[in-house]
């Protein structure tokens with residue numbers, strides 16, 4: 080079963096210093112009434128206040144919404160699913176200072192408590208209920224890990240900053256899941272215990288005062304709550320991940336100093352990559368750039384099974400206008416991401432640790448996790464241990480695609496395996512990745528690692544040696560598969576010339592060498608820019624160069640590079656638009672060649688700071704090559720070949736080209752004549768000046784992006800209206816200029832346009 084990411088918006092109230100400010104974000108219900116059940120956020124067009132954009136979400140919470148209401152409506156219902164074996168991911172997204180931390184963590188008073196403490200409170204209540212209802216036959220354990228991603232490095236928040244390794248904890252891919260190696264997992268039996276741990280850990284979180292937020296989170300914080308339900312025969316594990324993302328920042332507004340700028344660049348970069356992932360998912364691209372930031376690797380949006388809730392935090396005031404619009408665009412895409420709802424099936428307890436051993440938990444009983452899957456929320460645990468379901472065949476140790484992987488998981492569940500070391504015994508991180516990338520043998524095979532668990536589990540020593548062999552084999556297989564997968568991923572990119580590859584490698588080496596100096600981040604951006612460029616993604620490349628700019632102020636070559644890209648993007652856009660507007664459209668029923676596909680301006684521009692740059696304000700339609708650029712690798716041939724369409728997040732095309740095998744469907748052609756049913760069209764009908772009042776009125780409604788008005792058009796239901804608004808949002812500032820353009824929108828055909836028009840007859844001239 081699959082469902083979309085649930086996206087809800089929350090508008091924070093005005094802060095003290097904003098009371099005299101202009102509020103521009105409003106809400107309404109889908110039917111246009113203000114019934115209190117809002118689902119629509121409305122915001123004016125930054126270019127024209129008379130127009131507004133509307134965005135529909137699963138729910139929209141207004142300024143006065145309490146913490147309790149958010150929890151009761153959105154989070155509380157997920158607890159039941161958590162205990163039914165589903166994993167739950169809840170994350171807050173928004174610009175800096177919009178209320179993410181307030182929503183997730185909240186304040187100290189009972190009423191102010193945020194989603195996380197309330198979630199834990201609810202979990203503990205349910206634990207007690209289950210234990211009571213089953214008369215103790217089911218026991219529930221709660222354990223948590225809490226870490227932050229700061230400047231693209233992962234730090235355990237249970238560890239004070241002075242004890243951190245500067246490079247942070249490594250993350251690894253393990254059987255397709257992302258894991259943080261060496262993270263502490265603390266059992267946590269009561270709410271009080273949780274509160275103590277959580278408060279302590281939050282002191283370790285990186286926050287600083289910025290101009291936009293006195294307590295700005297400078298990192299993404301991820302709390303993972305593991306719930307283990309143990310019965311006489313089964314063990315079921317599910318996880319709730321609550322993520323407070325750092326907010327994007329427009330550094331022209333922050334007055335950030337160098338240190339804050341570096342943090343900010345890292346935050347913006349990871350959010351930019353997240354936006355790219357969401358865009359790639361929504362375009363069903365085969366390559367999702369998860370790996371380009373640790374946050375996206377860990378969040379794995381769209382890959383994590385279970386339930387996902389995104390809370391979009393918004394500030395209502397005008398000073399956030401572009402930021403808010405950009406967040407709304409992001410959320411609008413996110414809501415379309417499908418996630419699989421797969422529950423974790425109970426594991427049979429034949430080989431799991433004895434119940435007695437698992438129940439004695441206390442605050443001091445802290446374990447390090449050797450490999451804790453973050454996104455392995457819903458791995459099917461059927462046959463992961465030797466207690467596989469009765470009647471099932473024993474797993475084969477040498478099967479590459481499934482069983483070998485399961486064998487690896489299986490061994491990690493054996494009691495004799497070193498699952499973790501008591502903190503009191505050693506301060507050394509216990510975890511070595513048993514992942515494909517580890518060159519050292521897994522700790523389980525090192526004699527010194529045979530700690531208390533191993534000693535208490537002597538009976539399975541024989542099984543361990545067999546399992547060890549299996550694990551080693553599966554590890555090698557994983558290694559090979561990972562290599563192959565990586566090769567596969569790169570194989571899709573255009574082949575690089577040896578020279579270009581060398582320059583990219585040089586750049587990577589320079590980044591490594593400069594790890595300690597502030598320019599490393601800038602070089603990272605340059606590298607990413609180059610990689611985007613090589614893939615023909617000009618707009619994304621430009622974005623990355625823009626992000627690199629603060630690190631290389633006044634760098635002529637960088638400026639030149641950006642200008643070249645800007646010109647190229649603009650030229651492509653103008654070329655495409657002129658095709659759309661100037662080409663006579665005698666008929667659009669004929670199949671259309673791919674080159675004629677219409678690409679509208681990119682909306683990859685999800686980062687408000689960049690969006691506001693207005694990078695395309697000076698037209699210069701000539702192309703320049705960048706071969707003279709010494710500092711950066713030359714552009715691959717393919718880069719020049721690609722069309723702007725490759726950067727565009729939205730393209731529409733006549734339906735005829737979508738189904739090439741069928742004969743082209745004859746689309747009705749509209750004209751603004753009195754006879755609306757006539758399908759003959761004078762080419763001059765493209766000119767808005769010649770549109771009839773009815774057409775003008777219809778286009779006005781469409782371009783208002785007002786979901787309620789669009790929905791009210793004849794033949795347009797809620798779904799179609801939502802699709803139309805989504806298309807329009809993707810088109811950013813571009814408008815639908817004529818009926819042909821309208822008919823080409825996704826989900827709209829000639830018949831729908833005709834219906835829309837005829838439905839508008841009352842009071843409007845034909």
Ligand SMILES: Nc1ncnc2c1ncn2[C@@H]1O[C@H](COP(=O)(O)OP(=O)(O)OP(=O)(O)O)[C@@H](O)[C@H]1O
Nearest residue numbers: 091092175176177178179180181292295296325326
């Ligand atoms: N719903 C709300 N009710 C009252 N105050 C709020 C609400 N939401 C946010 N605030 C206040 O707004 C300010 C900014 O909120 P917060 O720190 O949660 O923002 P943030 O999005 O987490 O910012 P950053 O990304 O910089 O960490 C704080 O003073 C917070 O108390």
